[in-house]
Amino acid sequence: MAPLYDIAVVGYGPTGLTAASLLGRLGHRVVVCERWPGLYGLPRLTHIDDETARTIQAAADIDEALHDSSLCQYVWVNGKGETLVRIPATPEGSMGYPDHISMYQPDVESAIDKRLRGYGTVDVRQGWAVTGLDQDADGVTLRLRGWNSDAISADGPHDQVRARYVIAADGSRSGLRELLGVERQDFGFNEQWVNVDTEWLRPQPAEFAYGTQYCDPARGHMTINIGHTRQRFEFALLPGETREEMTAPETAWRLLRDYHDLGPDDVRITRRLVYGFEARIATRWRAGRVFLTGDAAHTMPPYLGQGACSGIRDSTNLAWKLHLVLGGQAPDALLDTYEAERRPHVTAITHAAIGLGKVANTHDTEVAAARDAAFLAGKVPLPPPFPPLSDGVLRPGTDAPVGTLTPQGRIRLADGRSGRFDDLTGYGFALVTAEDPTTALGPERLALLQRLGCAVVALDTVDDLGGRHREYLQRLDAVAYLARPDFVLFGTAADSRDLGALVDDLRAALSGTVEAVAV
Incomplete structure (x- = not known):
């Protein structure tokens, strides 16, 4: 008989870590199934907002998680270096944190991992891939195979676990989403950028202590600080450029030299990787007792820095509802409000990110010139505030701003x-x-x-x-x-x-x- 848990979390990135920690804090028996044998250890996300920081506060020692973090304002410039728009960072937003935070993802993940392992109710099973699932009226059985860092070990160990509910937080290529047969709507945004992560070998220069998006029709590129000691550089791939060419060491150094006048005496390169920027949303986020979260449910371009934030919002929305249902304080139908609340919110943010992505990826010089003129004339508004929740667990019939966020002092x-x-x-x-x-x-x-x-x-x-x-x-x-x-x-x-x-x-x-x- 497979061990019975309240919740199985598949995937151990920010979304899965947060879900497992919140549910473990609430006293639930949680099993985490993650194919990789350890935490990733390198930054993928670099930005969170104050709402996300407040959730991390609930899931970890927040001071430990953000010990190497800093304010992160954003500046968008054109190919001539003229400022198109400046997005400032507020030192303390309504949640008690800066509204734009540059942080080092491994610190956040390590802090959450440390906290949840101390609950005594969370079983973290790393090095195990989910290869199948079976649902019935009482729960879900997951079939597991050992993972050897390259592929499923056909002749390796196998096991199974059983849980009343499953949270699929296994990324944009979600194996659980595929097993469930859930399709995704493609919003038609597909770009490839090469990511070059570095560590400073000297004090971080002032001009790199914030995020800059270069909307250059010749090649869009950007840089963002990762706390105080690290820096990310990204460059759009042009037609004909291959993934292999753009991740070669000599290419990375050429790009850093040509665009930022940086060399081996200034930074140490820690990672080179081509990312595909896409915008896709799953057609349904619940299949019986399985819930899609994070990139498994939705992906968006990174121009608002909201991909991981959206996944963490999924976790905190779903965790408290699962807690009430598992504790007999609400019916299973409460869980249907997860998608009802989260889908409109994340869809609006996705469309806003797509709009900014089109600005950053304008290659036609005439279109770019018209874009610049509109920005410089002040005719382009900033992205609108994130929408409030408009459906779900909200008090009806009131003029109060229900569905908005409450402060923390x-x-x-x-x-x-x-x-x-x-x-x-x-x-x-x-x-x-x-x-x-x-x-x-x-x-x-x-x-x-x-x-x-x-x-x-x-x-x-x-x-x-x-x-x-x-x-x-x-x-x-x-x-x-x-x-x-x-x-x-x-x-x-x-x-x-x-x-x-x-x-x-x-x-x-x-x-x-x-x-x-x-x-």
Whole structure:
């Protein structure tokens, strides 16, 4: 009989790591199946936003994960070096982190891996490829084969594991997506760029301490800082250039010399790789008890730096819903809201990234000249803000900005402890009120919130350092707000009477599986 787990996570990149850590933190028995024998150890992503940093805070020691990170503003210039648009970085966004962060991916992955191995409920099985699956009414059985770093070992070890649900986080070439027969919609964006990662052999020059996208019709290229000590350079492949040619050492050094006047005395090359930039979204993200996440569900060009961020959003959206279903606090149907909430959000970001990608990959000189003129005249707006959630687990019938993100400040508790809000209140729902809500809610609603793992924070009993949460309540014109575990605003209460109705609406949104509360 295969070992039974609550969740099997297939793939151990940022999306899978985050899912496994969040679910392990919630006490679930998790098995991770990853074909590679160890963590990748090299950066693929280089940018995260403050929302993603807040999720990493829940999944790891955030200070350890981001110990070599920095602000990352973006500048887009044309072939003449003229600035087309500048995207600044805010030192502290509403989530308590810079809104654009340059970071070293192996640090983040190592910190999450370290945290989840300490839970005692997560079984990490590296060096095992999933070769088949069978579903029934109670769970999924995964068939595994040993992986020798090149291919599945036909004569090697084999095993199987069984879980109630499976999270497929196995990348853009997802084997699970193929086993499930799920197709992808292709949005027609396909470009190839060579990636040259380096380490500085001298202090990082000021002109490389941010991201620059060179929209040169002769050859699009870019550079971005990876924290303070590393740098990434990328160059578009031109017609006739091959993957083998563009990853040769002499080609990398030629590109660094010709475009940035850098040589072996300035940097050490750590990786050369050709990436295919594409935009594809799976036609369905759920097949029975299996859920596609991250690149297995959607891929996008990197021009917004949102590929990995989107995958991590998938993990935090799905993790708390699986937690409630596995704990009997919500029906299986709650899991259908995962795709309903995430697909529109990621589709909008994908289209925005495609638009920027077309700007960066304009090769026609006349079209590029018209593009430059429009930018320099201020006629091209910045990409719009990310859309709020508009469907799913949200309070209906309110003018409050439900579906947007709630802030994180620093607080000091009555016992003297101080720190980031999430670190002190825990990972889960949070009901933040201006005053003690005990009387307004009553014992039954308070018991309901306790069963849901909801922290109840009355701001008149804590020191709201910096006033971020009080200011947020004032902007909402509310006495309370209820945040989901993925930091999304479920709803607000206009007054003490509405506070009870807010909690009742949460119960209803979770499909009534938690018993009704007497009013």
